[in-house]
């Protein structure tokens with residue numbers, strides 16, 4: 399008789415994490431079942447834990463199909479695909495992996511800002527195409543000392559601001575509430591921040607509350623000399639408005655790690671040299687992904703040992 403806690407896995411996880419989970423728990427994977435609905439109908443009442451990721455989440459239908467569920471552990475910090483209300487209604491604890499990814503996500507935001515400004519990826523393509531033999535690469539734009547607007551000054555936003563301080567940038571931020579004890583100026587109006595900034599880095603939470611926060615009006619306020627970087631969620635920017643602003647040259651360029659319909663990227667962006675396109679890799683270093691995997695595991699272990707997860711998200 400197997401007396402390990404029965405855990406459901408939704409979506410792929412790092413192989414090492416999956417192996418640890420399979421060793422410690424009675425682990426079953428939902429999305430690879432031939433018929434997940436029938437599987438849930440037959441076995442759903444046996445699961446006390448659910449392991450998922452920020453990319454996959456868990457909707458109310460899944461949570462409702464698991465009547466004995468007590469804990470959800472999610473790999474990643476974003477909660478936009480996880481129905482926290484459905485979990486809260488049932489008193490289900492939810493753990494995610496905040497903090498451990500701050501450094502690498504902030505590093506990548508800075509890398510995107512430098513790349514759109516100095517056009518390193520475009521310059522690399524220029525050299526490979528042999529164009530250096532024929533003419534000079536166009537001038538880039540200065541980052542050091544420029545004005546940086548950060549949209550969302552949470553854990554990662556603050557980490558970005560500290561790095562930007564090293565570039566002696568003038569930093570302001572927008573969020574619904576000013577943050578205490580930080581040296582950067584809060585700007586209550588997103589439009590005013592965009593109008594002021596040379597670079598706008600977007601790092602709010604995703605979900606309904608920030609859907610299309612960055613719209614055509616904000617992009618026009620940023621203007622033809624302004625650059626935008628998005629490392630939050632594709633949904634935070636009105637992607638059609640962004641594509642149009644880039645095609646019409648109403649903003650100077652964009653560095654994008656996230657998109658509305660990942661892994662689909664708007665075709666128009668593929669042909670623009672002032673846009674840097676990344677496949678959602680902001681936290682994707684070996685060190686950070688390992689730390690995220692460890693915390694995903696530790697949250698479950700802590701719940702079954704102490705009755706609470708280490709990093710409570712809801």
Ligand code: NDP
Pocket residue numbers: 475476477496497499503549550551552553554555572573574575576601602603604607608611629630631655656678679680681
């Ligand atoms: P936090 O919760 O610490 O910070 C979120 C920030 O967003 C807060 O400053 C919050 O301030 C602000 N915010 C929320 N709603 C709004 C709004 N409507 N208008 C303006 N500001 C708003 O989260 P983290 O810093 O840990 O992570 C931020 C997000 O980054 C994650 O939710 C995730 O989606 C994304 N992320 C992306 C990764 C990638 O691979 N590209 C990797 C990791 C995270 P306030 O509440 O005062 O408005």
